[in-house]
Amino acid sequence: MARGWLSGAAGPSVDLMSPHLTRTVRSGPQLRAVLGLLIVLGPILLVSMDGSILFLAMPRISQALAPSADQALWILDGYGFAVGSLLITFGNLGDRYGRLRLLMIGVTIFGIGSAAAALAPSPELLIAARALMGVAGATLLPSALAVLSELFTDPRQRARAIGVFAATFSAGFAIGPVIGGVLLERFWWGSVFLINLPVVVLFVIFAPVLLREVRSTRPGRIDPLSVITSAAGLLLVIFAIKHAATEGVSAAVMITGPAGIALLAWFGIRQRRLETPLIDFSLFRDRVFTVAIVTGLLPLAAWSATAYLSGVYLQSVLGIPVLQAALLALPGAAVLIATCVLTPLVADRLGKRTVLQLCHFTVAAGLLLLLPAAATGTAGLSWYVASTMIAGVGYGLSFSVVADTAVGAVPPERAGSAGAIAETSNELGNALGIALLGSLAAFLFRLSGPGLAPTLAETLELPGLPAMIIGEAKSAFVLGLQAAALVAVLLHLALGLLSARWLPRPDPAQDPDGGRFSSIER
Structure with a gap:
């Protein structure tokens, strides 16, 4: 995913420590470059991992802080919204004021936010800390890639470094729930945030020694109104959806929903009038380009929502310990990472058109298996593991080809904007999945549950519940999980069919390997 930030960067994701590169590491500049890459990978792994590390931690957080249904959703996706809505803005700020400076500030704030989240005594403060971490995370992705471009001046070595960078970023999303589960087996819920601090400290110490400042000679102008209206519009619309799902339609929903839509519409109109638009x-x-961007958004949305809901299902419905739940997620994470590594080779052979279609159909097939998995209790755990592995293939395909496809679909002079939008679609997809599909599950729980509390966690915390009420609450949650998975399946099937109709076949005269698409409506 992160490869889109260095527009036009080509080359497969291969091992940075190849024999050719290892022979050159002995020289001072090359040793500095490799060490600089390693120190940059730490914060990048944290940024991606923190997008998913709470999926298995939420039951413990719910027990400790007792958040409401909408607060629980904000704890999960406030981070993703902050990252996604500010990525492009901070990319421009780094061009203007210095990438390394912004990177140092961002990592420091990320550490402060992590410590605040670990020690938060209430849901409101945890949401605020997560949002602060998201703001800091938005500074890291574009700045880190620009710094890497200074470290590796040779194009082939730079491509290798970016491949390692992209693989690390994708791996962080995949292993986040697993690491969260391992930590929670031994420590309290705040440990999933404190794990960030050693990496932050090491970066602050060594980055000034290993990395150099990078600035653009022609930084773009930032429009503050665009930043404010896009972020405010998204937050208002999502607040309205969450509030309607958990509390029902109210005056607050009727005001915030249309206001958010109006702000987003005005944002879109304003971008058409600006010389250097935010989007x-x-x-x-x-x-x-459109299919590539939607492909960047939808699989992340499906993955984040189903991973979160499945984590709650395994622990709160089936009563599985958190470490066992983490181990059940491990095969899917391994398949996802392996797919990210192998996809460039597959795309070279089959073409990106085929890979994009295969992405949607494999995600749909994997998520379809969640329906019998959730319906059969502990007997369906094998269905659950198979679901994560098959869907993991689709997620890995999406992570690997979206940015390159988006960049390759536009003229070279617009590649930077294309890559930025591709990365933003990934982050917003991660947040929108929990916001929309999570709200659907919460809405169905409110309709079909026992009506004693708005969430399963709050219901199970009530004293003296008879077995029949507990069973009714768990069944209502399973219904919400299945509905969210089914909606994601239908959306992926629709987009897969649309891709088959919209995406042109590669022009052999322009690309005999079939790796890129011919020009459309340039």
Whole structure:
């Protein structure tokens, strides 16, 4: 996913420590470059891992802080919204004021936010700390790749470094729940945030020695109104959806929903009038680019929502210990990481058109298996593992080809904007999945549950519940999980079919290997 930030960077994801590169590490500049890469990978792993590490931790957090249904959703996806809504802004700020400076500030704030989250005594403070971590995380991705481009001046070595960077970023999303489960087996819920601090300290100590400042000679102008209206519009719309799902339609929903839509519409109109827009919507005239961006968003949305709901299902419905739940997620994470590594080879052989379609159909097939898995209790755990492994193939395909496809679909002079939008779609997809599909599950729980509390965790905490009420609450949660998975399946099937219709076949005259698409509506 992160490869899109260095527009036009080509080359497969291969091992940075190849024999060719290892022979050159002995020289001072090359040793500095490799050490600089290693020190940059630490914060990047944390940024991606923190997008998913709470999926198995939420039952423990719910027991400790007793958040409401909408607060629980904000704890999960407030981080993703902050990252996604500010990525492009901080990319421009880094160009203007210095990438390394912004990187140092971002990592420091990320550490402060992590410590605050670990010690938060209430849901409100935890949400605020997570949002602060998201703001800091938005500074790291674009700045880190720009710093890497200074470290590796040779194009081939730079491509290898970016491949390692991308693999690390994808791995962080996959292993986040597993690491969270391992930590929670031994420590309290705040440990999933404190694990960030040693990496932050090491970066602050060594980054000034190993990394150099990077600035753009022609930084773009930042429009503050665009930043404010896009973030505010998203937050208002999502607040309205969550509040309606958990509390029902109210005056607050009727006000915030239309207000958020109006702000987003005004944001879109304003971008068309700016010389340097925050998001270049004209790029969406290209069908290939549009399909690539939606492919960046939808699989992340499906993955985040189903991973979170499955984590609650395994622990709160089936009563499985958190470490065992983490181990059950491990095969899917391994498949996802392996797919990220192998996808460049598959895309070279089959073409990106086929890979993009295969992505949606494999995710749909995997999520479809969640329906019998959730319906059969502990007997369906093998179905659950199979679901994560098959869907993991689709997620890995998406992570690996979206940015390159989006960048390849536009003229070279617009590649930077295309890569930025591709990365933003990933982060917003991660947050929107929990916001929308999670809200659907919460809505169905409110409708079909016993009506004693708005969430399963709050219901199970009530004293003296008879077995029949507990069973009714668990069944209502399973219904919500199945509905969210089914909606994700239908969306992926629809997008897979749309991709088959919209995406052109590669022009052999332009690309005999079939790796890139021919020009459309340029």
